[in-house]
Every structure is written in C-alpha cells, then in structure tokens.
Amino acid sequence: MSVFHLKIKPDPTAGNNCFTVLAEYPVEGGQDLDQPEPVKFVPSDKFTMAFHRLHSRENASMYPRFMNYPTHEVACTLIGQELFDAFFVGQARERYEQYRQENKPPRIALHLPPQLYTYPWEVLRDKHDTYGQFLATLGSVIRYDQEVGDEVAVQALESLDFLFLLSTPQDQPRIGFLEPIDEQVMKFLKVKPATYKRFLEGLQKQHQGFIFYGHGQVIDESGVLTGALIFEREDKQYASNTFWSDPRYAYTIGNAIGQAVAQPMTAFILACESAWVDTQVDFDMSVAGALLKRTQMAFIIAAQTPIDFLAGQEIFKATLRALGEDRLPLDLAVGQARRAVRDNLALDAKKEVFAKLDWWVPVLYARAKNFDILPRPVEAPVHVQPATLTKTPVLSQDEPVKRPVGQQVRGVVSATLRMFKDIIG
Amino acid sequence: MSMNNDLDSVVTQFQAVGIFDEDAQTVESRLQGALKDVARAQGVSEQDMGVKDWAAKRLEQIKSAVYTEICDPAKKELKKDYQELLAQGLTPGGVKAVAAVVMQVLAVVNPTFAVSSVAVYLAIFLLKRGLNYWCSLPRP
Numbered sequence: 021m022s023v024f025h026l027k028i029k030p031d032p033t034a035g036n037n038c039f040t041v042l043a044e045y046p047v048e049g050g051q052d053l054d055q056p057e058p059v060k061f062v063p064s065d066k067f068t069m070a071f072h073r074l075h076s077r078e079n080a081s082m083y084p085r086f087m088n089y090p091t092h093e094v095a096c097t098l099i100g101q102e103l104f105d106a107f108f109v110g111q112a113r114e115r116y117e118q119y120r121q122e123n124k125p126p127r128i129a130l131h132l133p134p135q136l137y138t139y140p141w142e143v144l145r146d147k148h149d150t151y152g153q154f155l156a157t158l159g160s161v162i163r164y165d166q167e168v169g170d171e172v173a174v175q176a177l178e179s180l181d182f183l184f185l186l187s188t189p190q191d192q193p194r195i196g197f198l199e200p201i202d203e204q205v206m207k208f209l210k211v212k213p214a215t216y217k218r219f220l221e222g223l224q225k226q227h228q229g230f231i232f233y234g235h236g237q238v239i240d241e242s243g244v245l246t247g248a249l250i251f252e253r254e255d256k257q258y259a260s261n262t263f264w265s266d267p268r269y270a271y272t273i274g275n276a277i278g279q280a281v282a283q284p285m286t287a288f289i290l291a292c293e294s295a296w297v298d299t300q301v302d303f304d305m306s307v308a309g310a311l312l313k314r315t316q317m318a319f320i321i322a323a324q325t326p327i328d329f330l331a332g333q334e335i336f337k338a339t340l341r342a343l344g345e346d347r348l349p350l351d352l353a354v355g356q357a358r359r360a361v362r363d364n365l366a367l368d369a370k371k372e373v374f375a376k377l378d379w380w381v382p383v384l385y386a387r388a389k390n391f392d393i394l395p396r397p398v399e400a401p402v403h404v405q406p407a408t409l410t411k412t413p414v415l416s417q418d419e420p421v422k423r424p425v426g427q428q429v430r431g432v433v434s435a436t437l438r439m440f441k442d443i444i445g
Numbered sequence: 446m447s448m449n450n451d452l453d454s455v456v457t458q459f460q461a462v463g464i465f466d467e468d469a470q471t472v473e474s475r476l477q478g479a480l481k482d483v484a485r486a487q488g489v490s491e492q493d494m495g496v497k498d499w500a501a502k503r504l505e506q507i508k509s510a511v512y513t514e515i516c517d518p519a520k521k522e523l524k525k526d527y528q529e530l531l532a533q534g535l536t537p538g539g540v541k542a543v544a545a546v547v548m549q550v551l552a553v554v555n556p557t558f559a560v561s562s563v564a565v566y567l568a569i570f571l572l573k574r575g576l577n578y579w580c581s582l583p584r585p
Contacts, residue, residue, distance in 0.1 A: 073462065079475040080482035080562040082458050087471050091463070 023162070023351075023389065024119045026112060027131040029056070037062050039133070043112035045119045057110035067102050070095035074140060074380075077326050089362075092377045093152065100145030100154055108146075120146075125159030127351055129386070131166050137303050140324070142358075142380040156380065157358050160351035163385050165303070165312050172318040174285065174388040176395040179205045180228040183284070187214040187234030187252050189265040195329045198233055198336065205344050205394055213261070216251040216268050220276055228393070229286035230277075233336065236291030236307060236323070239267060246270060247306040249291055270307040274314030286319045286350070286393065287311055290336055292326035308385055318388035319350055323381050331378035334361045349391035354384050452548070455561040456541050459569070465535060469573040476566040477504055483560050503558070507567065508585040510554040511547055516580035523576050535572045543568035543576075 025044035032038070040056035063071070072083040074095055079085060086092035108116050120126060130141055141163060142156045155161055184200055200208040209227065211218045214234065222230070235250040246269050253266035277283055289307055303309040308322040321339070323332070338360035342353035362379040459465065464472065477500040515527045523530065527546065533539030544564040551559035571579055 069462065078482040079478035079566070080486070080560060082455070084459070084462060084464060084475060084562075085478075087467070087474060 021127070021349075022119075022123055023127040023129050023391075024116060024123070025129045025131065025164075026107065026116075027166075028059075028107060028133060028136060029166070030133045030135060031058065034058060035060070039107070039136075041107050041109065041112045043115040045115045054111045054115070057112055059107055059109060061106045064102060067099055070098050071140070074099065074143075075325055086377055088373060089376055096140075096143040096154065096380065097145060097151070099140060100143040101147050103139060103141065103144055104146055125352065125355070126155050127160045127162070128155050129162040129164060131164040133166050134303050137163075140380055142324075142383060154380075156355055157362065158355070160355040160384070162351050162391075163383060164387065165309070165385060167313075170387075172316055172388045174318045174390045174393065176390075176392045177228060178395065179207065180393065181226070182206065182208050182288075183211060183219070183222045183227045183230035184208040185211045185214040185219060185230070185232050185234065185251075187232065187250055189235075189250060189252050189263050191265050192235045192250060195234065196333055198333055200231075200340070203344060206340065213254055213263055214252045215254055215263075216266055219251065223277060223280040223284075226282040227284045229284045229288060231288040231290070231336070233290045233332070235265075236289070237267065238306075239269070241269070245302075245305060247308075247310065249273060249289070249307060270305060270310035271314065273307065274310035277311065277317070278314040283316050285317060287317055287321065288336065288339070289320065289322040290327070290332040292323055308383070312385055312387065318386065319391075319393075320385045321354060321382055322385070324383045325381050327381045328375040328378045330375035331361050331381065334364065334375070335382050343394055347394055347396045350393050351384055351386070351391045354382060358382070452541050452544050452561050452565065455565050456537050456544065459540075459562075459565055460537055464566075464569060465540075469570055472566055472570045472573065473504075476563065476570060477501060479560070479562050479566055480504060480558060483558055483563060487557055503555075505585050507551065507554065507558065507563075511550050511567065511571075512580070512584045514550050515546060515576075516584070518580075518584065521581040523580050527576075531576055535569070539572060540565060540568045543571060 022045070027042045027044065029040050029042075030038070031040050037060055039059045039061065041059050042054055042056045069083070073086060074092075076083040076085040086095065128144065130144075132141070142154070142161050144155045144161055145153070146155060149155075149158065182200075186198060188195060188197075199210065200206075202208060208231070209222060209225070211222050219230075232249055237248055237250065238245050239248050240246075248267040248269050251266040251268055252263035255262045255264055291307070304313050306322075308320050311317055311320050327335075335354075335357045338357035339353045342348045342356040343350065346353070346356070348356060358379040362376055464475070467475075480500045480503050515524055515530070516522070517524045530539070530543050530546070533542060544561070544567070547564040547567050548559055548561070551564060
C-alpha cells in the first residue's frame with residue numbers, strides 16, 4: 021500500500037505563480053525519471069471567494085462563514101478540484117492515474133513550497149471520484165515541508181507512550197474535558213496541571229509523542245505574527261488553585277523539544293491555528309512549522325485554522341482509535357478521523373453543524389515515509405473502516421502487510437477498547 | 446475581523462455569496478452570530494456575555510426598536526412614511542433601503558451594533574418575513 025508523492029517546486033524563472041511538479045511513482049514501461057511539468061496556478065475568483073469563506077469563522081465579515089454542510093461541500097469541491105486540475109498534470113497525472121488503479125485507498129503526499137502552504141490541500145479532489153469524496157477522506161493527504169531537513173526513520177513500536185496535556189485556563193473559553201485512558205498499546209502520562217514547567221519535566225522522560233489539547237493563538241510579537249500554545253499558569257494566592265493563561269511561543273516550544281534528550285516522534289496539537297499560515301504569517305512561526313524546523317519529530321498533526329472543539333475531540337479520539345484498534349498507518353488513521361467528524365457529528369444541528377464542517381482543518385505534516393507507528397497484526401489485511409455503517413465500501417489491500425524481521429506481535433487489542441472518558445463541560 | 450461599514454459593498458457581497466437565497470432562520474442565525482462578532486471586536490469577551498442566549502436577547506431588543514420605528518401598531522402595517530420600503534422587495538436596492546433605516550435606529554439605540562453587516566442581515570430577514578406581515582405581529 022504505497023504512497024503517491026508529488027513534488028511541487030516554485031519556478032521563479034518562469035514568472036509569478038509558476039511551479040514545476042514531479043511525481044514519484046514508478047510506472048511499468050515508463051521512464052525511470054520524469055521531467056518536471058510546468059504549472060502556473062492563478063486561483064480563479066470563485067476559488068478565492070470560496071477559500072476566504074472556508075477560513076471564515078464569522079458572520080460580520082465580508083466573507084460570511086458557511087452555515088451548513090451542503091454549501092460548505094460545494095466550496096470544498098470547487099477548491100479541491102481546481103487545485104487538483106492545476107497541479108496533477110502531464111506525466112504526473114499519468115502516474116497518479118496508474119497509482120489509483122493499483123492502490124486503494126489513495127495516499128497522497130504533497131511536497132510543498134512555503135508559498136502554497138496556505139491553501140487547504142486537505143480538500144484536494146479528483147473529479148472522477150464520486151461527489152462528496154475528497155482524497156483526504158477516501159484515504160489520506162500528507163504534507164511534506166520542502167524546507168525541512170533530512171528524512172527521519174520511523175519504526176513501529178510495540179506500544180506508544182504519550183505526554184498528554186489538557187490546558188484549560190479559566191480566562192479562556194471553556195472546552196470539553198477529555199482524558200485518555202491507558203490501553204495495551206498506548207499509555208498517556210497526564211501532565212496536571214498543564215503548566216509549561218511540568219511540560220518541560222515531562223520531556224525529560226522518553227515518550228513517543230505528546231498531545232496538547234487546548235487553545236492556540238497567533239500573537240503579534242512586535243510586528244511579527246507568531247504562533248503560540250496557551251499553557252496553564254498556576255495562581256496559588258487563592259485557597260483553591262486557579263489557572264490563568266500562559267502563552268508560550270512556537271519557537272520556545274520547538275527549542276525545548278529540540279534539545280530534549282529523547283525527542284518524541286509525534287505531536288498531536290489540537291489547538292486553534294497551530295498550523296496557521298497566511299500571507300502575513302511565516303510558516304516557521306506557526307507551532308507546526310516551529311516543531312518541524314527545530315526538532316527531529318517525524319509527524320505533526322495540527323490545525324490550520326481555528327477548530328471547533330467538538331471536531332477536535334472527535335479527530336483526537338477517532339485517530340487514536342484507528343491507530344490502536346484498526347492498526348492503520350498514521351496518515352490513514354487521520355483520514356478515518358476526518359470521516360468520523362464529517363459523518364458522525366450529525367445529531368444536534370445547533371451544536372454540531374459547525375463541527376462537521378471542520379473535517380478538513382487538521383493537517384498532517386511528515387518528515388518520514390513510514391507511517392506504521394504500531395505493528396499491524398500478522399497476515400491481517402488493512403481495512404479502512406467507514407466512520408458509520410453506511411454504503412461506503414470497505415477498501416482492502418490485496419496483499420497482507422509484511423512484518424519487519426524480528427518484530428514480535430502483541431496480542432490483539434481488546435474488542436472492548438475504551439480509550440477515553442468524556443465529560444463535556 | 447474587518448468590518449466594512451459601506452452598505453453598498455456589504456449588500457453586493459452578501460448577494461454574491463448567496464445570503465439573499467438563504468432561509469429566514471439561517472439569516473437570523475447569521476444575525477446573531479454577527480452580533481457576537483461585533484461584540485468581540487469591541488473587546489467584549491465571551492465570558493462577559495453571560496448566558497448563551499445573550500445574542501438572542503440583543504437581537505430582540507434591536508427588533509423591538511426597529512419595530513417601534515417603522516410599524517404602526519394600530520393599523521398593524523408599516524407606517525405611511527415607510528411604505529416605500531415595500532417597493533423594491535428583496536432586491537439589492539430594497540435591502541439597502543431597509544438596511545439604511547435599521548442603521549439609523551441602531552445608531553440611536555446601540556451604536557456598538559451600528560455595523561453594515563448587522564443592518565443588512567436584519568433587512569434581509571425582515572424582507573423575507575414580509576414587512577407588513579412583520580408589523581402585523583406583536584412587538585418583539
């Protein structure tokens with residue numbers, strides 16, 4: 021079950037908005053090395069309108085937010101197809117079509133230059149797929165930052181230990197309570213309270229990942245827009261401890277992780293705008309960008325816009341469920357979580373309609389090419405489960421995944437795996 | 446958030462993105478959202494807003510003020526001076542005309558909300574409900 025890599029590079033010699041694209045997928049009878057295809061991408065007016073509305077969280081602006089899924093889907097379709105038609109061209113398109121014939125589900129890796137980060141690649145769509153399907157929900161869309169250093173090697177581990185922070189300062193809007201429960205293949209060290217000091221202490225121990233669930237923001241630091249995560253700051257003046265906001269800049273967090281003795285492999289940042297980038301914000305100044313640049317982390321999952329907390333919760337739970345129960349590779353686990361947000365949150369229109377619209381917001385940045393972070397069961401085909409029992413077909417791989425030599429396989433995860441207890445505030 | 450106080454451009458933009466075609470309930474939801482957005486932009490935090498139906502209460506107050514201005518409760522229809530608002534219906538011109546009246550009311554009642562998007566949403570809502578019909582109802 022391979023990944024299709026598309027490398028997009030700017031071509032300033034050809035003019036503004038010009039790029040070259042090169043696909044990495046061997047085609048039988050094809051040349052070993054393709055020539056890069058020239059591309060010029062100037063978004064249409066409709067694209068620009070849809071793009072601004074997709075990012076809008078307000079009604080009082082000139083780009084009123086979407087209020088329901090069907091109109092939101094129209095905009096995603098327009099954007100996704102325009103991006104696809106612009107960049108999947110020539111030989112790259114031929115290789116992509118060959119890849120689609122031979123691989124299910126589709127796993128699309130985009131090696132992007134910084135000037136294209138702002139686009140919502142997670143709504144990328146092949147118009148030959150049925151309406152309502154996007155590549156990130158059929159399978160996965162993965163981003164690679166072209167300016168980051170060398171590839172990181174990843175090996176599946178028998179179990180994963182995560183540092184878990186739930187940061188809910190009282191001067192921030194309330195979010196739902198979420199606490200993961202340790203299971204056979206995943207254990208969570210809860211950092212309580214979620215102060216920056218305790219976070220640093222937690223980094224001193226070996227963890228495969230850290231999870232931050234709370235608020236993020238973009239701060240104007242003397243004219244430079246910088247991403248930040250809001251930790252808790254303990255106030256001991258009162259009889260009952262109270263916690264206020266303690267924002268920490270992205271580069272501070274990145275440096276702290278970068279100098280840790282054992283750097284975590286994965287970061288799961290469920291905080292608004294943790295991967296935000298626009299014409300004013302340098303990607304390196306976002307939380308995701310800083311972690312990529314300043315650490316050796318292999319995977320970072322973050323939010324490219326503000327994200328509804330119900331959506332964030334569902335993404336979080338569904339991703340870990342897909343990893344632990346279905347033993348999916350990380351990118352497909354995120355894809356399954358997107359479907360869960362899109363398809364499962366349909367009960368209470370008032371609370372959940374906006375959550376459903378945020379299926380595209382999480383972004384997976386990678387600097388490794390192996391997404392199997394937990395070993396798959398022996399001889400078990402990979403099933404990509406639909407989020408609900410719908411008519412969506414179950415996609416399966418023809419060949420079983422081969423285990424690395426010498427790796428032991430643990431017992432099957434309990435069928436009654438219960439990952440979390442939720443107490444919605 | 447960038448708030449554009451030019452009624453013309455807001456009306457044009459809202460027509461372009463399809464707000465005119467949305468149902469009255471959706472437009473009213475947008476209006477409540479816009480009130481919250483405006484309050485936030487003025488520095489009022491969500492925690493200051495108290496109960497979650499704050500926006501609904503503000504909206505009722507605004508509707509009540511607009512009703513007092515344009516409706517004749519005895520005749521249960523638009524006041525004579527405002528009958529011309531009916532002329533253009535749910536068109537850009539008609540929306541702009543009603544929005545202009547709403548803006549005048551907001552400027553007196555609560556200048557914080559005298560923002561074009563708020564006025565335009567309310568104008569679209571009222572035109573969808575029907576101005577004379579709305580005036581025939583009890584004052585909000």
